[in-house]
Each structure stands twice: as C-alpha cells, then as structure tokens.
Amino acid sequence: MERPTSTANLPHDVWTLIAAKTAAQSVRDLCSLRMSCTAARNAGDEDFVYQCASIPILDQWWWSVSPMHQQGRNFLARCRQSGHLEILFRDAVSDLFLxxxxxxxxxTMHAVAAHGHSAAQYTVSMMLMLGDDVEAKIKGLETFRGLEAAGSLTICKLVFRDVIQGSWTHLRHVPVLNGENLVCVSHACPSRGNMGAIYHHQRYGRGWHVNDGDGGAAHIPCVHCRADYELILFVHLFDS
Structure with missing residues (x-):
C-alpha cells in the first residue's frame, strides 16, 4: 500500500499555487503559511504570490504612514517589486491626486494601464482628455471608447472612487474641468454644452450617480459629448 505524499514533498509549483490562493484570501494567513515549513516559505517568496495578495485600501494607507507598521511597508514594497497592479494603481492615484x-x-499609471488594468486605463483616458494637448485628447478619447465598448466604465469608476474616497479629504487635488478642456468642439452638435445639465439632473434629480445602466449619457449619439459627461462625473468622484 502506497503511503500518502507528505505536504512538505509537494512540488514547488503546487506550493506556489497554495501560497497564492492563501495570499488572495488573507495576508495574515499567508504569513502563517510561510512559517509552517521551508517549502511554504520558499514558495511564498515568489513574485506570483505577492501579485495575488489581497490588501484592503485602508490597510495599505495605514501601513504606509504608521511608524508601527514597518513590516507592512516591507510587504507593500515587495508587492510593488513583484508588479502587483492594484497596489501600483493605488500608488499612482496617490501621486496624482494626493x-x-x-x-x-x-x-506609473501609464505602465499599469499598459498591463491591462482597466481602472488605470480609465484614469489615463480621463487625465489625457482633461489636458490641453490635442493629440493627447485623441489618445484619451480612443481609450475611453474602448472601455465604453467593452462595458467597463462602471467598474472602472467604482474602483477609482473606492481608492480616492479611501483617502484623506484634505489631501485631494481635484482635477479642474472647464469650458477650455471639453472634448466636443463641434458647433453643429446639438448636445454640445449640455452635459453639465444632464449630469446634475441625473445625480440630483433622480439620485443617480455612477451606474452606467441607469441613465447617464449613454443615449447621447455624440461620443465627444459622452466623453465630456464622463469627465464631469470623474471630477465629481472626488466629492466626499
């Protein structure tokens, strides 16, 4: 009769998957797992494991500023080194707006977006369209159209809002939106210049906010005006 294989003798790849799944559930559990045996400790040091680590936003902020959490800062540094996209995205938001x-x-936001992080792509598109450079606006609009076509705008806004709302209000640098940096410049467009009124009606008249599926500017034929609407909403995501 064959004896069952000891867990310590499991292949390194299997241990890595176990460690990654544990990290996705709890950093504390990952630390406990790594202390259980040499095989777990070695597997737990793989980049893939750190890329999978689930770290609540408030924990990340607290570890970053509290002098009592050097171990937390070390863990975050290792996550960044591994290429943890969500941690890098939050860092980029902090640098841009905090x-x-x-x-x-x-x-950093461009780099994270290039790896397919949709919330980073959304943020890049908004920032490019808020600028004055015509070519940058075109690139931002292209990214916006891709996210819109994929139906990703809602989740992107929710992810961004969770990060920015999890920060200290007095530190926020709110992007400026005015008539000079709107996307739609066609005098023949019947909806041009009306996105602010539509936004305020949707938000304050109907209680609608982020969810694309309930109103918004999806019914507007002009993609440039829809982009302007999203820019207005983006700026208001900073509201407390």
Whole structure:
C-alpha cells in the first residue's frame, strides 16, 4: 500500500499555487503559511504570490504612514517589486491626486494601464482628455471608447472612487474641468454644452450617480459629448 505524499514533498509549483490562493484570501494567513515549513516559505517568496495578495485600501494607507507598521511597508514594497497592479494603481492615484509627484504618478499609471488594468486605463483616458494637448485628447478619447465598448466604465469608476474616497479629504487635488478642456468642439452638435445639465439632473434629480445602466449619457449619439459627461462625473468622484 502506497503511503500518502507528505505536504512538505509537494512540488514547488503546487506550493506556489497554495501560497497564492492563501495570499488572495488573507495576508495574515499567508504569513502563517510561510512559517509552517521551508517549502511554504520558499514558495511564498515568489513574485506570483505577492501579485495575488489581497490588501484592503485602508490597510495599505495605514501601513504606509504608521511608524508601527514597518513590516507592512516591507510587504507593500515587495508587492510593488513583484508588479502587483492594484497596489501600483493605488500608488499612482496617490501621486496624482494626493500630493505626491504627479509626473511619477502619471508614468506609473501609464505602465499599469499598459498591463491591462482597466481602472488605470480609465484614469489615463480621463487625465489625457482633461489636458490641453490635442493629440493627447485623441489618445484619451480612443481609450475611453474602448472601455465604453467593452462595458467597463462602471467598474472602472467604482474602483477609482473606492481608492480616492479611501483617502484623506484634505489631501485631494481635484482635477479642474472647464469650458477650455471639453472634448466636443463641434458647433453643429446639438448636445454640445449640455452635459453639465444632464449630469446634475441625473445625480440630483433622480439620485443617480455612477451606474452606467441607469441613465447617464449613454443615449447621447455624440461620443465627444459622452466623453465630456464622463469627465464631469470623474471630477465629481472626488466629492466626499
């Protein structure tokens, strides 16, 4: 009769999957697992495991600022080194809108977006369209249209809002939106210039906010006006 294989003798790849699944559930459980045996400790140090780690937003902020959480900061640093997209996305949001280095934040946001992180792609598209550069606006609009076509706008806004709302209100640098940086410039467009009124009607008249499936500007034929509507909503995601 064959004896069952000891867990310590499991292949490294299997241990890595176990560690990754554990990390996705709880960082505390991952730490406990890594202390159980040498095989678990070695597997738990793989980049893939750190990429899977689930870290609540408030924990990340607290670990980053509290002098009592050096171990937490070390763990976050290892997550960044591994390429943890969600952690890098939150860092980029912090740099862009919470008093960090805006150039670094935009650079990181572009890098995370290039790896397929939809909320980062959404943020990049909004920031490009808010700028004055015509070519950048076109690129931002292209990204926006891709997210719109994929039906990803709602989840992107929810993810972004959760990050920005999880920060300290007094630190937020709210993007500026005015008539000079709107996307639709066609004088022949019948909906041009009306997106602010539509937004306020949807939000304050009907109690609607982020959910694309309940109103919004989806019924507007002009994609440039729909982009303007989303820019207005993006700025208001910073509201407390």
């Amino acid at each position: 008093g960090g280095c805006r150039f670094t934040g935009m650079e």
